[in-house]
Amino acid sequence: MHRLAILCISLLLCACDAAPKTTVERSATPTAAASLVASSILDTSKLSYVMGKFNPEVDTAFIPISENFADRAGMYLQKEAYDSYLKMYAAAKEAGINLQIRSATRNFDYQKGIWERKWTGETKLSSGEDASKAFQDSVVRAKNILKYSSMPGTSRHHWGTDIDLNNFNNEWFETGEGLKLFQWLEAHAHEYGYCRPYTAKDADRPNGYNEEKWHWSYTPISNEYTLLAEKHLKDNMIVGFKGSGVAGELEVVKNYVLGINHGCRH
Ligand SMILES: [Zn+2]
Numbered sequence: 001m002h003r004l005a006i007l008c009i010s011l012l013l014c015a016c017d018a019a020p021k022t023t024v025e026r027s028a029t030p031t032a033a034a035s036l037v038a039s040s041i042l043d044t045s046k047l048s049y050v051m052g053k054f055n056p057e058v059d060t061a062f063i064p065i066s067e068n069f070a071d072r073a074g075m076y077l078q079k080e081a082y083d084s085y086l087k088m089y090a091a092a093k094e095a096g097i098n099l100q101i102r103s104a105t106r107n108f109d110y111q112k113g114i115w116e117r118k119w120t121g122e123t124k125l126s127s128g129e130d131a132s133k134a135f136q137d138s139v140v141r142a143k144n145i146l147k148y149s150s151m152p153g154t155s156r157h158h159w160g161t162d163i164d165l166n167n168f169n170n171e172w173f174e175t176g177e178g179l180k181l182f183q184w185l186e187a188h189a190h191e192y193g194y195c196r197p198y199t200a201k202d203a204d205r206p207n208g209y210n211e212e213k214w215h216w217s218y219t220p221i222s223n224e225y226t227l228l229a230e231k232h233l234k235d236n237m238i239v240g241f242k243g244s245g246v247a248g249e250l251e252v253v254k255n256y257v258l259g260i261n262h263g264c265r266h
Helices: 002-017 020-025 030-038 044-050 079-094 108-120 138-145 170-174 176-192 219-232 252-257
Strands: 062-064 076-078 101-103 162-165 215-218
Touching: 044 219, 062 079, 076 079, 079 176, 079 215, 079 219, 108 138, 170 176, 215 219, 219 252
Parallel strands: none
Antiparallel strands: 062 076, 101 162, 162 215
16 A cells, blocks of 8 residues: 555656646546645646747647648647547547537737737727727726636636637527537537536636637646646736736636636536
């Protein structure tokens, strides 16, 4: 028993210290995640992934997504998340479901582009409004952008573990082909480590982004990043873009980064 215990501890330390490219060694179990917290050995060097401060094109933890599985070339995922996605894709195909990745890893600079185009009104909000004209107050403007878009430094799309599938309208998933696809994912995605962080807001998920039926997360890695964010990501670290000054007032880490479906956490 003693030797077994030492082996288990060694494996945990190994998984924690390893770069994401060796995440295949990491246990996906909630027990492992809890142990990481209990023993305070969370790898803070991975905060650069949590905050999107890397380039997936050159980072060896990341792999390009084949155009066969996406709507365009040039998207990336962490290798372990991609391997599991391919298995999920094949199983869905067998069931007559055609999954397609519409968005995957977006680093800080990419997210900054999305955010600032909405902030300045260059891109309209999904409501059709020009945020720069409709919302003069910075807090109100940020809140409206935050219905569907993250502040740079706080997006799960930084992590290389999260994907948007097939369609960016919730309604598409409520009838016909979209409903069939959604029901299949709800029933089977967990078998491949994927879960849906942005479920409908309710008493269990009162804060955060609006519901996104297209957004799925690879929890064997993203759970660790959620724990990292919970422990080490602070609102005053969210800087470097237009409107970042209201991150503290809006408590973006607590309300948005951690404002996810509890079933997705551990
Ligand atoms: Zn998304």
